[in-house]
Amino acid sequence: MPGPPLPFSWQHLNYWNVSLVPLVIMVIACLLYAEGMRRVTTWPTLRAVWFVLAIVVTFFATQSVIGAYDMVLFSDHMIEHLMLIMVAAPIFCFAAPLDLLREAGGPRVDAFFETRPLRVLLHPLFAFALYAVVIPLTHLTGFFNLMLTHEWIHHSEQVLFLVVGYLFFRPAFGVEKGTQMHPGLRIVYVMAAVPVDTITGLTLNLQTHNPFPAYSTMDVGTSTSILQSLHLGGGIMWIGGDALMLLWCIPIALTWVRYETKRTGELDAELDALGI
Numbered sequence: 370m371p372g373p374p375l376p377f378s379w380q381h382l383n384y385w386n387v388s389l390v391p392l393v394i395m396v397i398a399c400l401l402y403a404e405g406m407r408r409v410t411t412w413p414t415l416r417a418v419w420f421v422l423a424i425v426v427t428f429f430a431t432q433s434v435i436g437a438y439d440m441v442l443f444s445d446h447m448i449e450h451l452m453l454i455m456v457a458a459p460i461f462c463f464a465a466p467l468d469l470l471r472e473a474g475g476p477r478v479d480a481f482f483e484t485r486p487l488r489v490l491l492h493p494l495f496a497f498a499l500y501a502v503v504i505p506l507t508h509l510t511g512f513f514n515l516m517l518t519h520e521w522i523h524h525s526e527q528v529l530f531l532v533v534g535y536l537f538f539r540p541a542f543g544v545e546k547g548t549q550m551h552p553g554l555r556i557v558y559v560m561a562a563v564p565v566d567t568i569t570g571l572t573l574n575l576q577t578h579n580p581f582p583a584y585s586t587m588d589v590g591t592s593t594s595i596l597q598s599l600h601l602g603g604g605i606m607w608i609g610g611d612a613l614m615l616l617w618c619i620p621i622a623l624t625w626v627r628y629e630t631k632r633t634g635e636l637d638a639e640l641d642a643l644g645i
Contacts, residue, residue, distance in 0.1 A: 373437040386437035390524050395424055402466065408473040420464035426457040431527055440517060441587055443573075443595075447602035447609075450530060455613040458534025459542070467491075468545045482547070491547055493540040493558060500537040500562055503529065505569050508606070517583035537562070541621060552625030556618050563614050570607025574600050 373384055402420050406412045430436060430452035438445040471479045481487060489495055506512055507526060516522045540548045541555045550558070576599055579585060584595045 373434075373441065382434050384434045384437050385432060387432050388436070388524075391431045391436075391527065394528070395428060399424060402464075402469065405466075405469040405473040409469065412469065412472075416464050416469075419460055420466070423457045423460035423464060426452060426460060427531065430457065440523065443581075443584075443598045444601040444605060447605040449527075451605065451609050451613060453527060453530040454534035455610065455617075458531050459538040459617055461531070461535050462538045462542045463544055465545045471546065488547070491536070491539070493548075493550065496536040496540060497558065497562060499533055501565050503533045504565050508569055509572055514581045514583050517581060538617065541617070543624070552621060552628045555621045556625065559614055559618055559621065563611050566610030566614070567607050570603045570605070570610065573603030574607065576600070576603075
């Protein structure tokens, strides 16, 4: 299908490029979540609302003007990247899809989540390591050039961002089973990942030439405009990524305050019972 109109201008903000594959995946995800809700006795309505909101963010990131220009403008690709891995993925955590799967799947599925491979996959250290590897790998290596020349790799990368972001933020929010971590440690966990985006963004921002040959074969403007988009994208990852990380620390910090308040009350009650 033909690409979006170039060069980009603000008049193209209403440009949509609905792609069948991502749309089908989102519809299937909604149907599976709805089926899971049907199978369980009770399921919080708010979690379903979070799931729908995450799907909406994913839809706009991949199907709106953002998704239309993600293959020709590096800066736009970076906006889509942040929307998927740092907005949609964390919201999916509040929807608790794995908890729904465990409840809807019955004892066998629940027991499967207790096996060693799944416990390793869902461990915070594994999620952190995966995040630290995927971010630079998909932006500082030849993988990005492959993504520009193969549509199926592009769609796979979008799914990858959602999965990696979900696995990373899952223990940070502690909504689902198996994510019990002290709220203070959760903030340390999230903040420890900030340098990953900072270093990757700065590396892109300091490039003096176009590292992705596929851009040179596209009608995206001069080599200067390609480099400008690359620098802008690096800045978006650096500043935008760090800002979103800090933003998600706010609900974690509030959880920490509630935790300490509750713990203080319990300690006071114990001391009163001992007459101290």
